[in-house]
Amino acid sequence: MRERQASHDARPAREFEAFVAGAAGRLLHAATLLTAEAPDANPRARRLLTLALAHTYACWHRLRGEDPYDRARQYLATRYAREAWHQHAAIGRDRPRPPGTLAVLTPQERLIVVLRLYEGVAEEQAAALLGLPTERVRAICDRAITTLTHPPRGRAPTVRGPKVAPS
Template sequence: MRDRQDGPSGENRFRARQFEAFVAGAAGRLLHAATLLTAETRDANPRAQALLTACLAHTYAHWDRLRGEDPYDRARADLATRFARTAWRHHRGRGGLLSALTPQERLVVVLRLYEGVAEEQTAALLGLAEERVRAICARSVSALRDRRGGRLAS
């Protein structure tokens, strides 16, 4: 009976250590991506923190099922999916760097430019055509450049 109890708890400790190491390495970048998505400022980003917390909880719950998959890719996909599901309700711009963009534009820009996800993968993740992802990204970058140029000229 004692051996049975030691086995799973040892596995749980190992799983927890693995996940802690993953979070230590990836949480900062994922939080920054979530902050960009929610268009909050770095100093005041409660929605981004809530989004990241839910994403990491889901990743931990499915940690044993990754089986060779990159946990960062899985967490990033979950973060993007959670944002996309709630963006129309909760994530209007709040003065962040990308607040001039719509939630869909922010999602494409963050995945393509900040995270470096390929157009094909971004399109598959969002359920859009590759041409649409390319057009959204180009339009968003153009809008950000125009906005930045206007701010610099003032």
């Protein structure tokens, strides 16, 4: 009887381990895109992944047919959005940009681009997850794609004319 109970208790742990083995890489890549960190130096993304997996594990027994990947992605996105909002409010726009490809985007633009283009989340689902109107999600995504395809230029170099001797 005790062996059967131990086997029954170990089953969810094995299921979660299988889930992590299959989903952690993709979730880490999504988190790295969100944080705009370099893939080989991504401590913020790894922290987001750890928190998302811990949250998913904590509610594993309550999923009841719900997709655990969707739950983990949802937590990852909302946690990132909350942290990005707090950092933006505390630091302001003058903070240095991280080195990743999506670094030219605002945190909200990055979140929407990652959800829509990398994760394939429908506009309506992304809007519901973020608490925004669908039209707003579409507009932000369009603006972000424009920014990515036509990145803003840096400041123009100062051109100095020839020196003129005083007369």
